[in-house]
Amino acid sequence: MIKKLLLIGLVFSMWTSATAQQQDLKLWYEQPATIWTDALPVGNGRLGGMVFGRPQEELIHLNEETLWSGGPANLNPNPQAPDYLPQIREALFKEDYKTAAELCRKLQGLYTQSYMPLGDLIIKHNFTSEPTAYYRDLDIATATALTRFTVNGTEYTREILASAPDQIMVIRLRSSKKGQLTFSASTKSQLRFKNVAAGKQELVMHGEAPSHVEPSYVNSPNPVVYDAADKCKGMRYELRLKAKHKDGKVSVNEAGLHVNGATEVVLYISMATSFNGFDTCPDKDGKDESALAQAYLNKAFAKSFDAIKKAHIADYQQFFNRVTFSLNHNPAVNKPTLERLMRYTDGADDPALESLYFQYGRYLLISSSREGGIPANLQGIWNPHLRAPWSSNFTTNINAQMNYWPAEMANLSEMHRPFLELIGQTAKTGRATAKNFYNANGWAVHHNSDIWATSNPVGNLGDGDPMWANWSLGSPWLSQHLWEHYSFTGDKAFLKNTAYPLMKEAALFCLDWLVEDKNGYLVTAPSSSPENMFITETGQKGIISVATTMDMSIIWDLFTNLMEASEVLGTDEDFRNMIAEKRDKLYPLQIGKKGNLQEWFKDWEDEDPQHRHVSHLFGLHPGRQISPIHTPEFAQAARKTLERRGDEGTGWSIAWKINFWARLHDGNHAYKLIRNLLHLTGLEGTEYAKGGGSYSNLFCAHPPFQIDGNFGGIAGMGEMMLQSHAGFLHLLPAMPDTWKDGKITGLRARGGVEVDMEWKDNKLLWVSFKSTAGTTTTTKVRYGDKTIDLQLKPGQVKKLKGNLEG
Structure with missing residues (x-):
């Protein structure tokens, strides 16, 4: 086992590891990301970034939730379609299934459009020696990412967050010794783009998305089309990058933003598109993306990093802190997340990793789906591909719905x-x-949709x-x-x-x-x-x-x-x-x-x-x-x-099966599938290279990455602890033997009830019910073979013992 871990460590890095205390709500690593699924996600619902944490040449993949190819859907692309429905039904009732399937092709319309990557931010240093004491993390308690390392006796840190209150992404770079920050920050995109200098400290990248992108599974000689004559011209986008510094010098040209001899620099990253609604052409009738990006930047730039961070954490924690969760007292494991995943995949117990996974799913939902915005797609908001898997769209025969299974239950x-x-x-x-x-009559939706509400x-x-x-x-x-x-x-x-x-x-x-x-x-x-x-x-x-x-x-x-x-x-x-x-x-x-x-x-x-x-x-x-x-x-x-x-399957399929087994009240089988879902995959050149499960950053592997597995998985964990679909509140209906002790607060149930509970030795110790509805709630509560009636007035809290008595 030790030799295997040393081998994996060599595959990933040559950096000396830092001593770091693992905390319950952190993903942390002793090496930078080598591939996208090692990087750590930050997001504010609209803006997304994947942080690689590379010392010499940092890479951050950037996304903006409204940046899609195409324009409003063609609502009648196949005028002859209704002629074929009677023929299909006639073939079916004759049990001629082959003919029926062939005729169904006559009922088809057009493919959806694709979610686009906005671009990359590259922060390049010119270090003359290898970094030591390397560390990076994602703190899901504060929704911030940190990278830290030492070069020639100077400690360097990068802290990044995506703020919802200020609609900005910010990066604070520091050196422990005065004047040691010298770097360039540049931007590029897989889309049409152009970089220009704006003033002395600001770089602007503006560009255009394609008017059409074929799905990744379609073989086409020309899959990415700009300026299609029969389509709305693609939407525009803009990224603005500006530096605030206390010392040193900053200059900018088309090649990037250049910092020399600084001690602390804050980079403000603003992004916007011309998207103006699902039924509006984003080109001729689009919003002014430049004015939007400039307004976001100007407002945020007037604030310090600390002020932005404080507002960001307060905003984020009003959602995240509603639920707490511990299993077997969340025993501390002072090992990096990657090593924990390896050990877990090899059979080790790690209840704190399981509770971390649950909270990580909540973090991802908060970070990729905010009010007034676009829903989380197949990849949430994090997509690096010009032709994303399955167009990174809303797949409505399971995946889009699965993204939102935990939303209500997980508060x-x-x-x-x-x-x-x-x-x-x-x-x-x-x-x-x-x-x-x-x-x-009515309305119909089929297998896929997109930002244009294709149906x-x-x-x-x-x-x-x-x-x-x-x-x-x-x-x-x-x-x-x-x-x-x-x-x-x-x-x-x-x-x-x-x-x-x-x-x-x-x-x-x-x-x-x-x-x-x-x-x-x-x-x-x-x-x-x-x-x-x-x-x-x-x-x-x-x-x-x-x-x-x-x-x-x-x-x-x-x-x-x-x-x-x-x-x-x-x-x-x-x-x-x-x-x-x-x-x-x-x-x-x-x-x-x-x-x-x-x-x-x-x-x-x-x-x-x-x-x-x-x-x-x-x-x-x-x-x-x-x-x-x-x-x-x-x-x-x-x-x-x-x-x-x-019990095998793709990541999202395993997640769905967790929910099935929970609904069958079989906690041990549901738990077996949780372990399958947290099976480490994606490490090239190792025994952890293939299969569904989880990547090193805990993203769910179809493979490739699909976020619905994360969301479906935590929905299943919730179903194991609380169910309310069958006409009553069912406490601990599918608890596995291994979750011997636990405590969860803030779970929500149908009927407008919030539930806290604790169990020990697989038995309920106490449960608390709080009414969140505006009217009196009357329901039944079941634990084991016992059922009681529960009535709660608006805002009322009732706490009962494990035997459901007051």
């Missing part, structure tokens, strides 16, 4: 709101999609594989988030004015999408189970059928939520009754001959039995149709399905 409801805003925007384009593609079936008019491109039930799944936001917050105004109208329109689409089969059941046709393939009883492989379990479960979920919303609001009784009748006619859940929950309309075999998607368990999670308490037979079938699927 970050405000971070949910950008996603709720996007849902409203996709409803606007989705109305056109429903009408133009299917002659249907059509993707595939470039027939190039996409129908197993994913034609999946059509994005609007009812997205609508679940509208209901969940109300369920956790009790915000009736939101339910009445925003959630209910959008949910109802999604139901109108579903009502038009459903057709009656020969047995009188309502089914979806065409229907897929993303992104899997079936084998019929005759050996025919297929991807499109009718009434997949996922489809029927999503619609059941929407109809159920809509009925409850109608009752809460005391409105729309006739519509509620009609929806109830339709729900009763939905094709029901089926248990197959192997005891598993059927994925398809018939009890067919899977082409890939260990497929990463387990879409047919939607009713178990994130839905509430299946429960060990209310529907034990279907819960057992879900368990059988998971056993057949196996």
Whole structure:
């Protein structure tokens, strides 16, 4: 083991390690990042940076959340599409699945656009000897990153943060000896760009995003297009870099900003784009990105680094500090994060690493999704690629939703709101999609969306594989988030004015999408189970059928939520009754001959039995149709399905399975998958090189990096400690044996309840409930086999013993 660790250390660095005390809420390392997934993320929701911590030539990848290719979506790219829906349904009811799949290509529209990298900041020194005493960290308690090292007896530090109050990124560089800071700071981009000097201390990079970028999985001779004649010209962007110094000299030219002989320098980095809304051309009708970037810079530059940092920490901690979490008393481990991950992957226990991972996920959500902004995409806000994996878009058949599973439970409801805003925007384009593609009412969203709220079936008019491109039930799944936001917050105004109208329109689409089969059941046709393939009883492989379990479960979920919303609001009784009748006619859940929950309309075999998607368990999670308490037979079938699927998979798939096993109240199996999710991967030239799991910076590996695995993983950890979807608050429903002692404060439950609790020797010691709703909350609480009634007045706190007695 020692030899292996020494070998890894040689792979990563030649620097002498510093003695550093590990703290519960820090990721820290004894070597700089060599690849992007070693770098440490900072963000304020809008601005993102990946900090490599390189002494000689620091590299910081920069992103701005609105910098995407393209412009407003074409709402009717395939006018002939509605002609094919009747033909597809005719083929399906004849069980001609091959013809149906081929015809589905006729229903496809255009691909989404891609999230763009803004550029790189390079800080270059001319050190004459190797650094020693190297250390870097990310403190998620304060949302700051630090790099520290010594050269020729001088200690150098770099501290970086992305401030939400000041909408600026700042870097403070210091030397322990006077006048030892001599460096140049330059910027570049993979996009069109130009650097110019502005005054004596400011560098400006301005440029333009492409008007179109093909997805990374599409082979194209010209995948990145500027100035496309048939499209809106790409959006503009600007970066402004300015230095504030106490001594030394600063000069600037097109090559960069140059510092000579300083002791302390603060770099202010401002970024903005011309994005002006999902339905507005960012070129001819875009915002003035230069004026925006200049205004952010001018306001922040008038403040000291310490003042910006103080406001930044106060703003960040108002969200982060709502939840505390310790496992087995978070025993201190005085080892760098990389070494801890190695040991953990090799089987060592590290409960403090698990609680750190939970809080790191909350850090990432706060840092990539702020009110008034754009939701976290497949990579959050951190993307270095010109053609990002899967366009770094909003993949709405699981991944975009997974990003927000922990938002309400982990007490970050405000971070949910950008996603709720996007849902409203996709409803606007989705109305056109429903009408133009299917002659249907309501709104429809398919497999992918983007900053332009694209909602059509993707595939470039027939190039996409129908197993994913034609999946059509994005609007009812997205609508679940509208209901969940109300369920956790009790915000009736939101339910009445925003959630209910959008949910109802999604139901109108579903009502038009459903057709009656020969047995009188309502089914979806065409229907897929993303992104899997079936084998019929005759050996025919297929991807499109009718009434997949996922489809029927999503619609059941929407109809159920809509009925409850109608009752809460005391409105729309006739519509509620009609929806109830339709729900009763939905094709029901089926248990197959192997005891598993059927994925398809018939009890067919899977082409890939260990497929990463387990879409047919939607009713178990994130839905509430299946429960060990209310529907034990279907819960057992879900368990059988998971056993057949196996515990392997991509990072986000493992994360989803943690939630499934938690909902089945099997904490030990859920914990096994947590260990799989924290399996170290991505270290080239080592035994930790491949597979799903976690990179050295704790980003989740699909591979490649997808942030939904981080968010889905911590949602699953929350589900292990508290569940509230089944009509009651369930305390510690899926606790693993290894989490013997623990304490968590600030978890949120449906009904507007905040929960603190502590357990010892796997038994609940005490629990505290606080009402966060504006009205009296009445619910049931369950722990083990005991259930009690709980009533809380607005703002009231009740603390009970572990036996649920006062």
